[in-house]
Amino acid sequence: xxxxxxxxxxIVSGGSKGIGEGISRVLAKEGARLVIATRSxxxxxxxxxxxxxxxxxxxxIAYGDLQDIQKCKAAxxxxxEVYGSIDGVVNNAGVNDGAGLTAGPDAFRKSIEVNxxxxxxxxxxxxxxxxxxxxxxxxxxxxVAITGQGGTSGYAASKGAQLALTRxxxxxxxxxxxxxxxxxxxxxxxxxxxxxxxxTFEDPGSKERQISAKIPLEQRMTTAEEIxxxxxxxxxxxxxxxxGQFMSIDGGYTHLDRSLx
Ligand code: NAP
Numbered sequence: 001x002x003x004x005x006x007x008x009x010x011i012v013s014g015g016s017k018g019i020g021e022g023i024s025r026v027l028a029k030e031g032a033r034l035v036i037a038t039r040s041x042x043x044x045x046x047x048x049x050x051x052x053x054x055x056x057x058x059x060x061i062a063y064g065d066l067q068d069i070q071k072c073k074a075a076x077x078x079x080x081e082v083y084g085s086i087d088g089v090v091n092n093a094g095v096n097d098g099a100g101l102t103a104g105p106d107a108f109r110k111s112i113e114v115n116x117x118x119x120x121x122x123x124x125x126x127x128x129x130x131x132x133x134x135x136x137x138x139x140x141x142x143x144v145a146i147t148g149q150g151g152t153s154g155y156a157a158s159k160g161a162q163l164a165l166t167r168x169x170x171x172x173x174x175x176x177x178x179x180x181x182x183x184x185x186x187x188x189x190x191x192x193x194x195x196x197x198x199x200t201f202e203d204p205g206s207k208e209r210q211i212s213a214k215i216p217l218e219q220r221m222t223t224a225e226e227i228x229x230x231x232x233x234x235x236x237x238x239x240x241x242x243x244g245q246f247m248s249i250d251g252g253y254t255h256l257d258r259s260l261x
Contacts, residue, residue: 003236006031009083010235011075013037013066013122014093016045018190019140022224023090024048026232028057033083037062037075037122038093058083066093066118076125086129088235091119092140094158096196100151111154116161123169134177136235139166140227141246143186143254163246170244179243181234186250187211187221214261217251 010027014020015036024034025048034057038045041063049059062078064071079086099111123130123137130137144152145159166182173180187193197204213219230249233239248254 003030005236008087009033009085010088011035012090016040016048019224019227020092022228023231026228028052033058035060035062035079039065067113069121072118072121073125085133086126087133088136089122089126090138096155098152099154108154112158115158119162130178131176137180138231138234139182141182141184143184167244181245183230184248185227186253189221215251215253216256216260
């Protein structure tokens with residue numbers, strides 16, 4: 001299927017690692033032009049950008065912590081300066097920071113700052129361009145928004161709010177034909193996931209095997225590329241009548257009958 005994404009311009013937050021890296025790679029393969037907005041300075045981001053550029057993709061990097069509103073604006077400004085338009089925003093940057101009920105009000109607020117506000121801010125600043133291009137928005141949420149996890153109130157609240165915003169923006173942006181959808185990963189091995197396993201469990205290897213065994217389809221984790229393929233589809237004209245939807249890309253982990261595993 002030709003997704004018709006050639007030369008389209010997308011902002012991908014957290015686009016140089018994990019799921020975001022997968023999204024950048026898939027969009028690059030489709031011929032899109034990218035702005036990767038990330039705080040991950042140095043080789044991880046530079047090497048990815050160099051690799052994609054060597055394959056002919058136009059890639060700009062907007063460095064900075066997106067908790068800073070001005071960094072959100074700078075990422076959008078960069079896209080407009082270099083490419084002149086924006087066809088889509090992929091809100092993906094986030095951290096499961098374990099700010100649970102005992103962590104206290106400051107930790108809860110910080111967690112929401114690191115996980116939620118930039119989803120709104122990037123879309124706010126991109127909106128005039130998205131209206132012109134009839135662009136699309138994809139919010140990367142999490143299964144945690146609907147299943148809970150325990151010990152991570154700030155992250156869960158942010159991920160739930162991202163789903164609420166997906167429906168809210170889908171409604172608000174109907175007159176402009178701007179489509180807004182969410183993708184809900186469950187278990188994807190990324191630097192964030194590796195850190196969570198390694199710092200939370202005494203035997204991370206056995207915990208990883210235990211989790212994989214509970215994933216109904218093929219007893220394996222979802223790859224970043226499998227998440228990215230859905231994101232690319234949702235950004236493309238091929239999903240031209242799909243809006244306000246929550247897509248669980250998780251091998252049936254969230255919704256299928258527990259007795260299957
Ligand atoms: P990851 O491996 O840590 O990659 C996330 C990237 O986003 C990193 O480059 C990170 O930078 C960057 N980032 C985070 N907060 C940022 C901020 N405030 N400003 C700028 N950059 C920021 O994470 P991932 O596992 O790919 O997760 C990506 C998204 O998927 C997140 O929204 C997460 O909630 C969601 N998700 C993941 C899973 C999973 O199984 N992995 C499951 C459900 C949902 P640093 O390296 O500096 O932190």
